[in-house]
Amino acid sequence: MCSSNLYSHPDVLLEDHLIGVAQFSELFLCEKPPEIQEELRDIVKIIALTHDIGKATSYFQCYLKANDKEKEEIKKKKETHHSLFSAICAYFIVKEKRAEKFFPLFSYIAVKRHHGDLIDVLDEISLFTDEEKKLLLQQLDSIDEKSFKKLASKLKKEGLPIFLTKECIRGWIENFPEELKKLKKEVRNLDKDVRHYLYLNFLYSLLLDADKNEVVVKTRDIFERKTFNTSDWVNNYKKNKKFDFSSINPLREEAYQEVMSKEISLDKKIYSLNLPTGLGKTLISLSFALKLREKLKNEKNIHPRIIYALPFLSIIEQNFSVFESVIKSNHLEPTSDILLKHHHLSGISYQKENNEFETDEAKILIEGWNSEIIVTTFMQLFHTLISNQNKNLRKFHKLSNSIIILDEVQSIPIKYWSLLQTIMKKLSDSLNVYIIFATATEPLIFEKNEITSLVNKDSYFSSLNRVLLIPVLDKSRTLEELFNYFQLDNGKSYLFIFNTIASAKRFYEMIENLSISHTFLSTHITPRERLQRIREIKANMYQVVITTQLVEAGVDIDFDIVVRDMAPLDSINQAAGRCNRNNNSKSKGVVYVFELKDDNDRTYASYIYDCVLLDITKKILSEKEEIKEDEFLKLIEDYYNETKNKKTQNVSKNLLEAIEKLKYDTEDKNVPSISAFKLIEEDYNKIDVFIEFDDIAKGVWQDFLKIKEIGNRFLKKQHFDSIKDQFYQYVICVPASIKNSLELVNGIYYLSNDKLREFYDLETGFITEGMTSSAVVL
Template identity: 50%
Template sequence: MTVVNKSYSSNLYSHPNKFLEDHLINVAQIACQNIMTSSVKKIGRYDKSILMRLVKICGLCHDIGKATSYFQKYLFASDEEKKKLKGMSETRHGLLSAVVSFYAAQAEFTGEESLRSGEIAFLSFIAFWTIRKHHGNLEDIIDETGVTDKDITILIDQIKSINKNKLSKLSEELKTKGLKLEITTTSMLEWVDSIQNDLKPLRRRFRRLEREKNIQPYLITNFIFSLLIDADKTEVVLGETPKRRPQFIDYTIVDDYKTTLDIKKTNINELREKAYKEVLSKEPDLDERVYSINLPTGLGKTFTSLAFALKLRNKISNKKGHTPRIIYSLPFLSIIEQNADQFERVLYTAGFNVDTDLLLKHHHLSDLYYKKDENEFEPDEAKILIEGWNSEIIVTTFVQLFHTLLSNRNKTLRKFHRLSNSIILLDEVQSIPFKYWLLMKEVLKDLVKEMDSYVVFVTATEPLIFERHEVKSLVDRGKYFSALDRVVIKPQLQGTMKVEELAEHVDLKPDKSYLFILNTIKSAKTAYKLLKTKSQHISFLSTHIIPKERLNRINEMKSGEIKVAVTTQLVEAGVDIDFDIVYRDLAPLDSINQAAGRCNRNGKNQGEVIVVSLTDDKRRYSSYIYDDVLLDITGKMLEKNDCIREKDFLNIIDNYYKTMQEKMASDKSRQLLSAVYKLKYDSTDETIGINDFKLIDYTYPKIDVFIEIDDDAKKVWEEYVRIKEIKNLFKRRLEFSQIKANFYNYTVAVPATVDNRPPEVAGFRYVNINSLEDFYDRETGFKCEGVTPIW
């Protein structure tokens, strides 16, 4: 990292104890280093050298507006004075920095033979836009071309406040690092005078973006914005970017790990090994960008996908000279820990020191823990490293991944550049809602092509996000489905029934285990209370149970201790539980298939999945949760069959997805694609923006409630209250992030409309241990209806 000669310092500061030129130069170097080590060769018409020069300009200019006397005064003011100064328009530095960067980029690229004038204008605007918003979220590109007369007045006032001698020293230092224009108060005033006129033609041009139907401008904008804000945050906390040292990891370590397991010789295990060998026998074709591992539930997709990703990673490293990261993504937190632990055991058994720079778990409740070479980082440093995906293998949620790909938010877009030069494993990909299939196809297609990445779909029910011919299948999927006969699906949909009728008529045999998957928490609670009279070894599972207890119950189910379990859909994807007979309230066919994956997984006996249609006094429970069109398609397919054997699942699910494409509209995808094309990041009342993408669409608003269920929870709550009293916002957030995972272990999300609403304490709904009975049942969780608390 270059160290500026302090004797020639401008004596302007970016942060307390940090010279402005040091920060600008270091950020430029970190951003350039990140793009240099990326395998991106070009995005659209802009090759890597052009993009690197652009991000260098962004780094060198992004905080120049801090040179004003207003900002310098704010930086060293007392806390009380800072509160007053922070709200002043003159203290802000983004727009002034953006104006300088616009003309710095023009000076950089003018005369570049490979670029047309319109392309130079576009690159200059990207510098302007990303710097203007580098402390906030991206908004509509059309709005960002606007600079008001009031803005101009403030900019002039800011420039006149700058110490000319200090600015001259700053400018000279930046010129030695490649800035091609001199920054003086005179030149800045000239740029401010010109900026409105220079942006006007761009506004007209940007209005035509939607017609071009091109995703490349979106990728370029996000790439540059991501590189800049990641470098900025990293430099402030760490001073420099951590050096990446990718290790060679042979895919055969998965084989080696499997030899340490006690794997019995059964038909299922033989099929697992056969599928594993078939996938690994395929030599990856680096020209193929989208792969698929489509295998029945329980055939070892987790280990198989990891081994294939490592094999692909090594071939890319050997042939292309760069080593991609592996990003393994799943839909639910409940299986992130499970699969990450499996990966850790594989690496540890192979002799790797499994530090966080090798294997990282990242989700909204991740611990602030980062370790590298026996060095354990401070919490603020760990936060930067974790949220920047500084690791070789990242295990994360669909929400983290897809909201990095499609977002306007600063926090999530920061890691967008990590999607380049990566192998993205999408496990349980059927969880992506149909309304986003077209959007995912178009954005992923351009991402892998332009940013040199690969995607592997891992699923038991491969949805038609891409057409079959667009995906390289790694297994003869039909062979494995036809070889299995573990489960039969028995539809009983001649009419509807109430939960009470189901509980009354079901015959619980002592030598069998039963899983009831219901569509709503209310119906599940009713079923549990009724079935409890028939079995002592019964367990209940829903999101109204605190996560700590949920995990305990899942582990009990895995161990075989539980003979009867009543749950909501949260067990359907990837949770390795196994029951002889499954009752499933009507759901879309892919959900029913997932339910079948919890039945007789190891093929001991013939398993049964009985599909019923439960109703309350008003309507079917399924209609509260699922799309009517999906239920109609499923109902018609199930009505044709009295009994569906596992070997027929593949054909039926393929027909289901084809019918979905024919009957369901892709309006939401098209609207969001339109926003992507025209770089409309935020929505208005009239039009959809990129920020309208919500992978999980909560139909009903929810509130979080802390349940003080035991002494451990009491200690966590007391720590939370202490943290809430910390006045410094940054320190308060940092300290809470250190207890966040444990805190949310005792938290449930309930409908905001719930009658039985606990009191708010320290900004959070709170049930203390003395009022537990009023709000929380230790067996079934939060009580949505209850008594009025008196305390």
Template identity: 55%
Template structure:
């Protein structure tokens, strides 16, 4: 039996143990993937795992690891030497002529995965530059290895100590310059083949996940997955829930049954991209979830995960609670290995089989999507697919063998439709991903033959007559004119409306919403009114939404944060002008349950300078298309929405608004570039921030004061790793009291480091309990 090598990867872990553990975890992870992926990538993935830290065998690194006074330097760095090993070992693999990518590209993928596993991916054309200085440093490192110890590591990894020795390493280094040079021309001429990008990300993801998990997770048994019989979960939940006997509930049930009935037919079609296009309020969330659960069970040999993604943080808790209720109603504990919620503010908590994990382990498990059902945001999902970031790509491999529900897909910026279609179609085929597009306003991302309809959408849109939409667009209105139009009782239409109806006013900017809110209170003495915007703390917003659902308020003034997904219902919705898909989503907050006829009014609001508020927020092309569709219409019935939406998206497609720069960066493997004239993958942004912001903690109550005290105690912890772990454990509570404001306002709050802080003693100077942060003299005409 071989003795330990006495070489270490981490202070408490032998190098050979770490490399074997990582390769075994990679084997575990890849065993859950489709058979084609296992066949093509298992061997190279294992090689990557076994070789990724071989460069730590140098005395330089061992001294750095054991002596805290030694700083990291070029000699003690280990990734390049490890990458050379991965590159050469992966050349020895016999690849099929019918591989996913050309066989000679696999060693390049291995090289990149290992070289960058402690950082983010960069422009590949930069990564394959091999300078004389690099060569000399690698040779210095080779001379600085204790080969007696190194041979023990190699024999434990490969069974033969001579698999890698000093002579072999020197030979690899001497040949590397000419070998890597052969890739340069090829990289320059890569063209419209996304497969190499996906393979690199997949291998990189496997290594990152296995590497981080071995360092932090104490028991790898946590990765053992549960076999769940999910088919009847939603049916059981529905049978225990009381629904009113109404026309709208009959339509909901018909849509549900039609979708479920079509599953077997859809599987037989061999298509994996599905469309669930139904009007708002018809129960798309339940339908999509049940469809996915039944699909999961019918394809149980694949053991598919379900990834439910949506664009809005405000809806995640709402839908997470629904899913948790469904699971619990079936007598199953909603433990973290079954259901997790993941976004940048989510609680770092993981519990399995009554065992609650420490924060550092919980963080690895949650951020690695170690659950059967993951509820997450578009930001998390799409930055996993299109990113150069180590942290984002780590969970990429978990998308393989999954069912991805994309709720409110219309919120994806038009310019990204093309690259989104390409990536979703490719991962669907290559990684066995089933995709469900769930929306009331389906954009033309996929052609008619690419996405299979789950239900007959035309039937359901034609069937409904819950609301009428009135475009009041013949002239613009000021906020004062808007208030007079709806609340001046000398106007004949208003006396009945004011007495009997509930209202939702949706504005495009926070400043216009605030101004209108105070106008109603001061001029018309409106009572039972509340206000919603991101100027309020998340804790306060959630509280108000809960009160709205209980019917406490007669009138709500809000920004677009209630536009889609938030389950609230009003008799009258008034919406400042916006693109048609936003208008349709706003209409979904009106008469959702079809009790009485609802009215939606669209108005063109202008500021004091006569500029449309909509122009501050939306693309002028989308606004013009919408204006042309609506301008001559007096009243639009709900049954007409589908045709109008189709017209709208066809017009958008004809305008050719696609931005192909991200596609080109992906094809060229330009993950991040020092050349600012070239767009790189790192430039992909779902949300464009037009102005710099600062985060501000607002001490609105005693709970907030307690959280702030705990935060300051954590800041004083000297050990940065312990400090981060402690903060992660309270992060969700902390950010419940954090708002984001522009950094160019006069009323800037006191700063504590890089964070604004509004203490209880100065609250009234900076924060209004009704409308949130108090802005003064904003210096730019943005969305304020």
């Protein structure tokens, strides 16, 4: 059959692109639960085969044939736009085939917004004007009849349920205003059901992912999944690994065996692994997930991806390295299709067997989570789950049939607990998702009957006697008073954790002239240098470490004495996890908690923590002079019970209401919308600064300047992606209010090597002029 001679992209026939997207959609859908496949297969095909049908207009065809300069002008013209035209076709064809469950509306929105972000659904169906109707008819009239018939014939042969004609589309355009009136009424009376949100996101996500892969990656062979037995991966790793001696190892092994001997019921989908710090939650949770994966594969023919999420970048590298070692110990190469790291600073490199993919292909594959095990951040995961943005939601469909491990789950803000409880339950039920919460301080997100515990946590907490916690809260103290409180013992190691960068720097200045080995950590030190210092700390190269909270959750370091500025109890418990972690000290480790204040008599804690959480913590700690480790669990449970009673869940309630009403984004900022969700709230405006720290940084900066000279924005982005990983090793965030006279170059502030000593201290990092004691690290 002859081609239509209509094009979707330069040198790409429209029918080839539409059919290609349909094939990618089918490929991705085949990985989902059978009931999802059955319910959505025909809808997914219609969406894929119609999503760019509006490109058949003569206006769009002229745009494709124009030179670059002309394209910029033509692109601005409304006649060139194709999404609304395509969306109306998708709507009516789906309505004819599957009118139930808002599927026609969801198909319309997925297609209309596949080049943009989602907005309030009610706003979406209130935007159609007489002018738009006139424009659509004008676009329709411009389509070449003969070419369109050839296109329609090919699409019908590929599975589109009707033979598309211009006359048919004309009727749809004429009738669309009446359809919208009915839809508005239905949307206003929408049931309070999170599943509407999950289904719309799923359809939208599947289209986005299929579309991008068809355009950039093209071949579907890349997506062929590997099959191997993973249930013994961690066992094999443990046999080959020479673990350092620790008196706590038998307890770690006991916890591991308890979890791995547990019978798995596939009806149970939400699990909790609540163990004290240092008992190996990372390996245990991975091993259980791999065992669960094998059971799902053997009993249900499902091959779930494992999505392992952490709260902080500081522990991504550490745990990713452990996973690499696990895979290598099983005689496999941890290529990107097996193990993938994804966060906003990760490099753009994707390998499969002997193939290294080009930057643009690699970017699509990484951001689409195309791997068996994905190591990522809470930011990436939760902004995939709760978002209106195209770039975030593209990988939403990958959550279906997955096993999600949430490590250090206590880091999730309390205000989102209720939201998380509802969303996670619906996600597990509707999209067959298994969830494992791993933590030393289990927050009360779920009721006890909603979650399956993997260990008898009481027995492990009561078995430990590594640490003594001593609250020194009789009064607030200055940094000078803290310095005078301690006579540092040369035979012991010390970790001081402060709430603000300013207070940490000031205390460091007090100790830097002492004849002891010491170092400093904060986010004002370049990431490259920070990781190097963490490696040195792990190698016991320093007796005293001064740091901010960035070491608290999951960073595998160990000290005899930990001193913590006042914080919520779960943070204090995490800090205690860096004290005598491996139980190798001859005496108990000691954790001191002080309430430190600045020169204005304001506590540093008050700058960054919720006063209700601080009050609850202070009340609990002040009741005891010292607290043994076997009492930690009871204290944390008391703390969470108290916080649940006192902290409002209004933020969760508003977001949940927006999700149920499909209010993705609104111009009225007084109306709650999904776009308002931010896992981490920024307390102050920040700027990025590139620090030309060494010769490598000089080379990276020169590459950056050359890239900025590239005229084509797509090429420019592609070249930057190739150096992004190295570039951000030298970028820090500082408050926008600083008074430093930095040079702004191509959108980023730049500290040249010849001015380095003026603005960057080799020990404590960036020297901020005009920074107050409230400057914090998050």
